[in-house]
Amino acid sequence: ETGVTQTPRHLVMGMTNKKSLKCEQHLGHNAMYWYKQSAKKPLELMFVYNFKEQTENNSVPSRFSPECPNSSHLFLHLHTLQPEDSALYLCASSQTGTTDTQYFGPGTRLTVL
């Protein structure tokens, strides 16, 4: 596989469930990102990992818990979510450096009932 992959592509969960989103990049990048895309709102940066270290947490509620075990994999653990958390969650990766482009995965469409 090439590029950035995300699984699952669709997820429906209840507010009491625990689930995880997975992102994998095959580009040899060192930085990985989670974004949230809600209808009629700009993409919101949630978390950034640079060389496996979390370097940004954009005031994200604790019911979202990221994990980056290595530079190729990024997880987003979800628990006790709210209906307003329903959105498209996008993962991206980039090489480190100020001129490096972010490459995006196809996203996970999350619906919280």
Next chain:
Amino acid sequence: AQSVTQPDIHITVSEGASLELRCNYSYGATPYLFWYVQSPGQGLQLLLKYFSGDTLVQGIKGFEAEFKRSQSSFNLRKPSVHWSDAAEYFCAVGADSGGYQKVTFGTGTKLQVIP
């Protein structure tokens, strides 16, 4: 902090017509500018980017964009639109954030192409 404005939420053009999508940015230093496209149910695909040098940037799928510092603009153009160009287009500005790029996106412009 940087910001991006895409004033047009929705644009409709006829197939074969020319296209221009507007983007204005706010950033104190030299910006890194991007245009991404998103088809329904998909992630974002990079169309083109500007970091420095020639202010007219060529991208994929026949798109180009021109950086105009005096107008703080980075408008996207295509001389002849194809039906497959129907999608949502996002302008973005990036800034160095200590080893990685922090990218701020606009709210997007949805393009409809009519036959």
